[in-house]
Amino acid sequence: MLTVLVLLPAAGLFLRVLQENSNQRDNVQLEQDGVEYLTALSPLVSALAESQSAALQDVLSEPASVTAAVARVQGVDERFGDELGTKARWADLKTKISKLPTTNGSDSKVFTAHVEVADLAIEIFDVVRENSTLNRDPESDIWFLQEVVAEQMPVAITAVSRLSDLANMVAASSGATKANLKTQFGYQSLKVAETVGSLTDSLQEAVDETKSDTLSGNLVSNLDSFRRGIEAANRGANLGGGDPNVSTLVTAQSTLQTALSALSGVILKEISGLLDDRSGSLTYKQIEAYVLFGVAIVLIALATVWSRGRARQVQPGSSDQAGDGSRDVSVRSSNTGGGNASNAGPYGGSPYDSAPNYGEVPNYGGGRERSGALR
Numbered sequence: 001m002l003t004v005l006v007l008l009p010a011a012g013l014f015l016r017v018l019q020e021n022s023n024q025r026d027n028v029q030l031e032q033d034g035v036e037y038l039t040a041l042s043p044l045v046s047a048l049a050e051s052q053s054a055a056l057q058d059v060l061s062e063p064a065s066v067t068a069a070v071a072r073v074q075g076v077d078e079r080f081g082d083e084l085g086t087k088a089r090w091a092d093l094k095t096k097i098s099k100l101p102t103t104n105g106s107d108s109k110v111f112t113a114h115v116e117v118a119d120l121a122i123e124i125f126d127v128v129r130e131n132s133t134l135n136r137d138p139e140s141d142i143w144f145l146q147e148v149v150a151e152q153m154p155v156a157i158t159a160v161s162r163l164s165d166l167a168n169m170v171a172a173s174s175g176a177t178k179a180n181l182k183t184q185f186g187y188q189s190l191k192v193a194e195t196v197g198s199l200t201d202s203l204q205e206a207v208d209e210t211k212s213d214t215l216s217g218n219l220v221s222n223l224d225s226f227r228r229g230i231e232a233a234n235r236g237a238n239l240g241g242g243d244p245n246v247s248t249l250v251t252a253q254s255t256l257q258t259a260l261s262a263l264s265g266v267i268l269k270e271i272s273g274l275l276d277d278r279s280g281s282l283t284y285k286q287i288e289a290y291v292l293f294g295v296a297i298v299l300i301a302l303a304t305v306w307s308r309g310r311a312r313q314v315q316p317g318s319s320d321q322a323g324d325g326s327r328d329v330s331v332r333s334s335n336t337g338g339g340n341a342s343n344a345g346p347y348g349g350s351p352y353d354s355a356p357n358y359g360e361v362p363n364y365g366g367g368r369e370r371s372g373a374l375r
Helices: 002-056 064-084 087-102 107-131 140-171 175-209 215-237 246-333
Strands: none
Touching: 002 064, 002 087, 002 107, 002 140, 002 246, 064 087, 064 107, 087 107, 107 140, 140 175, 140 215, 140 246, 175 215, 215 246
């Protein structure tokens, strides 16, 4: 009974630890699935930016980069779409992407169609980061990195591509249309500056908080290229002067997209590595819990066996002592005159006998002879 009373609380504690460990492992796996989805989704944003620029130059066929990116996202959506809640959104986005080459009309109409598709792609980034719980990760470095790669970077890529394409549209327009396009161009310029500032701050926070030994070094070269592209984009925007410099902006767009794509790969790889380390630590803790629970069971079993063995050794000794006492009493009670005379009664028997022995006459005279009459 004592063994059961000790074992039940130990088993309850073990099950609670095991359940918590299992939940954490499942959550890490969900985040890893989200990282894999984002890895396939990131090239799609750059491919859509390329498709937008090509369509505004009257290229009707779908770029090869879009076809390849769609195929990669389709593959990960088939595997993780249900658990990440992207099935319906991806199906809608995929349909709209397939219709982009058939979009006809003015540049404004073509541009608007591509903007709508890019915005839908950015929404899928948000869905993935939320449903994979990456945006609720307890580690600061992972949280800042996921914010960069799944929120700020897609917005930066689309804003830079729109900035470049709007510059071309401003140069080719006039009158009220040109004024409207310049307003859109100014908005996108502010959007780029705002997003780049947030992105840089988040990367700095991630570097300050990270446990990774490789993050800072891997970001250096890509950040330098990224900053050069931003500086070129600011020069080409020419916000304080006349029309934007189209050639400068096109060069800046290419530089920025290359740098952002490289940054995306580095960041996703770092997040994946950090999650792998966490998963390995949880696996070790699970094994440790099983080992400790097994040791506890073995120790309890050994203590039970030892206690029972000790009890068996004690019981025979107690029985022997009780038997000797009973034999001593029986010997004294059966003593009828032999042995020590001091124990005999006045009748020559046991001191507890109530009558003299048969054939003997009691001496009532205290040892003197009786009279002859009596004899």
